[in-house]
Amino acid sequence: MxxxxxxxxxxxxxxxxxRGFRARPxxxxxxxxxxxxxxxxxxxxxxxxxxxxxxxxxxxxxxxxxxxxxxxxxxxxxxxxxxxxxxxxxxLQVVFQDPYSSLNPSLTVGDILSEPLVVQGVTAREARAQVAGLLDQVGLPKDAAERLPREFSGGQRQRVAIARALAPAPxxxxxxxxxxxxxxxxxxxxxxxxxxxxxxxxxxxxxxxxxxxxxxxxxxxxxxxxxxxxxxxxxxxxxxxxPEHPYTRQLLLAAPVADPVAQRRRRVERQRLAAAGGAEVA
CATH class of the missing domain: 3.40.50.300 (P-loop containing nucleotide triphosphate hydrolases)
Structure with missing residues (x-):
């Protein structure tokens, strides 16, 4: 760094x-x-x-x-x-939250990954070669390039989205x-x-x-x-x-744990912090 x-x-x-007429931003x-x-x-x-x-x-x-x-x-x-x-x-690239909506359903994975490369001036042949490397980088088989996003699970689709973000080497x-x-x-x-x-x-x-x-x-x-x-x-x-800030402590206490006794203790402490400093974290 x-x-x-x-x-x-x-x-x-x-x-x-x-919202509304003359409403302030x-x-x-x-x-x-x-x-x-x-x-x-x-x-x-x-x-x-x-x-x-x-x-x-x-x-x-x-x-x-x-x-x-x-x-x-x-x-x-x-x-x-x-x-x-x-x-x-x-x-500068992005990976969005929803792997189901962030990929074009009508394009093959190979086309999805080639698109940002071609935009950057890479030839179609070079793009295909790089797509194979990208799929390997995110742990997907090479034949994934010929398939549509709907043929993959949510985790696999997110791997495709990550590969697309990695394509231009950001x-x-x-x-x-x-x-x-x-x-x-x-x-x-x-x-x-x-x-x-x-x-x-x-x-x-x-x-x-x-x-x-x-x-x-x-x-x-x-x-x-x-x-x-x-x-x-x-x-x-x-x-x-x-954490030092009460809000961060609330976020930490909001995380679920397997022990029901500890979970109950966390809930009581979270409510105490909320009462002392404002709205409780959902």
Whole structure:
């Protein structure tokens, strides 16, 4: 990891139009700052509606910032044009939450993986050769290239989505709840795959999730977001085992455990924290 950050988000604000005539805009991010280094995974965790996905969308140019800046590889991309965004796609990619809707059902897996390569100027023959390598990289057989997404399980489809993100050899991948639609055993395999890919390629991840256990598994550092503001940042080990902020402690206590006695104790402690500091984490 180098001293210079790969991604720098500074005082980022995003506001959405209000509902109704002359309604004021509703601000969902209130001056958020975070960074991701080369080859690093930064976990961004918070409950539904906290603003974590909006941060990812702002980085990708899918949500327009109303204030602050986003720098990628030292360049200001806060208000990048469509042409600039297409050029950025070589180094900045995304894996979305739902493997069922993020893949074109009418294209074969080979065509899905070839598309970003061809856009970057790779010939069709070179693309086919690279597709075989991508499938091997994510643990899928070579004949998967001839099949349609509907022929695969949810975990396999997410592997295809990861392969598509890896196709242009990016520097950073925004992972927006990439395992939340999968069962627990499949989640673990996909998370292990992401860690292994990072070890081999040094790609960086901005990993967005509502689940502290998932964040702990993949992250080097963690930022906790609540109601559009970062409330705690630190190493993954500390934030996910000995959090300092009451909201982070609530997130930790909300994670289920197998022991019913311990689970009951957690629920009582979570309710106590909620009574002392605001709404309880769902």
């Amino acid at each position: 180098t001293a210079q950050h790969l991604l720098d988000i500074s005082e980022l604000r995003v506001a959405f139009p209000g 509703h601000e969902v991010l209130h001056g958020v700052s975070l960074s991701v280094g080369e080859g690093e995974t930064v976990g961004l965790v918070g409950e539904s509606g906290s603003g974590k996905t909006t941060i990812g969308r702002a980085v990708l140019g899918l949500a327009a910032p109303s204030g602050g800046t986003v720098h990628f590889q030292g360049k200001d991309i806060t208000h990048a044009t469509g042409k600039e965004r297409r050029a950025l796609a070589r180094d 520097r950073l991948i925004v992972c927006d709840e990439p395992v939340s639609a999968l069962d627990l055993s499949t989640q673990a395999r996909v998370l292990d795959l992401l860690v292994d890919i990072q070890r081999r390629t040094s790609v960086a991840y901005l990993f967005i999730s509502h689940d502290l256990a998932v964040i702990r598994h993949v992250s080097h550092r963690v930022s906790v977001i609540r109601r559009g503001e970062i409330v705690e940042t630190g190493s993954a080990g500390r934030v996910t085992s000995a």
